[in-house]
Amino acid sequence: GAVVSQHPSRVICKSGTSVKIECRSLDFQATTMFWYRQFPKQSLMLMATSNEGSKATYEQGVEKDKFLINHASLTLSTLTVTSAHPEDSSFYICSARLLGASYGYTFGSGTRLTVV
Amino acid sequence: AQSVTQLGSHVSVSEGALVLLRCNYSSSVPPYLFWYVQYPNQGLQLLLKYTTGATLVKGINGFEAEFKKSETSFHLTKPSAHMSDAAEYFCAVSESGATNKLIFGTGTLLAVQP
Numbered sequence: 001g002a003v004v005s006q007h008p009s010r011v012i013c014k015s016g017t018s019v020k021i022e023c024r025s026l027d028f029q030a031t032t033m034f035w036y037r038q039f040p041k042q043s044l045m046l047m048a049t050s051n052e053g054s055k056a057t058y059e060q061g062v063e064k065d066k067f068l069i070n071h072a073s074l075t076l077s078t079l080t081v082t083s084a085h086p087e088d089s090s091f092y093i094c095s096a097r098l099l100g101a102s103y104g105y106t107f108g109s110g111t112r113l114t115v116v
Numbered sequence: 117a118q119s120v121t122q123l124g125s126h127v128s129v130s131e132g133a134l135v136l137l138r139c140n141y142s143s144s145v146p147p148y149l150f151w152y153v154q155y156p157n158q159g160l161q162l163l164l165k166y167t168t169g170a171t172l173v174k175g176i177n178g179f180e181a182e183f184k185k186s187e188t189s190f191h192l193t194k195p196s197a198h199m200s201d202a203a204e205y206f207c208a209v210s211e212s213g214a215t216n217k218l219i220f221g222t223g224t225l226l227a228v229q230p
Contacts, residue, residue, distance in 0.1 A: 006159070032216070034217070034218065041225075042222070042223070043206065043220045043221065043222045043223045044160075044206070044220045046217060046218070046219070049217065091157070093159055093160070095160075095218065097216055103148070103165075103167055104150065104162060104165055105150070105162075105210075105218050106162070107152075107159040107160040107161075108159050109158055109159040110157065110158060110159045112157060
């Protein structure tokens with residue numbers, strides 16, 4: 001149980017275009033989703049926290065106008081990288097918080113974004 | 117503020133040897149602690165977690181960790197390494213209560229030599 005499906009797994013886009021990454025909770029309702037960015041051989045850096053039906057909370061230094069997060073339903077959260085540049089190339093991972101007896105965090109499989 | 121320190125960015129062990137990956141945390145309130153494993157180009161898989169109760173936690177694939185409040189540690193161990201254990205391991209902490217952000221350590225890359 002508690003599976004988060006993340007798509008696409010890989011995407012290549014041209015500089016200046018926008019890319020949308022989707023995360024869906026398949027068998028539970030995710031009231032809170034987290035978005036992380038991971039550079040090669042580095043740890044996960046939290047970008048933002050999104051709660052269903054409200055605006056995302058961004059970590060310091062993360063451009064909210066570049067990384068648009070939408071969490072319009074309890075099963076879907078999206079991250080849109082707008083006007084992408086090569087420096088936005090990275091591995092993006094979403095995570096949903098689980099409550100109750102199963103308290104914890106379940107992760108999507110990640111999206112490798114390459115901007116050319 | 118919460119933080120996690122993982123000593124040793126690279127650890128190499130022989131197959132069959134003890135695995136010990138170190139994690140120390142700082143938190144102003146009782147923490148929830150997690151160990152995750154990541155294989156290349158994949159998401160994170162939960163190995164084990166500590167929230168409350170027994171301080172020795174057993175996880176999947178033969179891993180276990182002990183929460184030691186006096187040492188602010190949550191080291192991960194496995195008695196006998198297997199080749200398939202080679203991966204990146206992350207320790208993470210979240211605060212109990214409303215904040216709930218998960219903060220990661222820098223990771224430890226485990227290599228298992230035949």
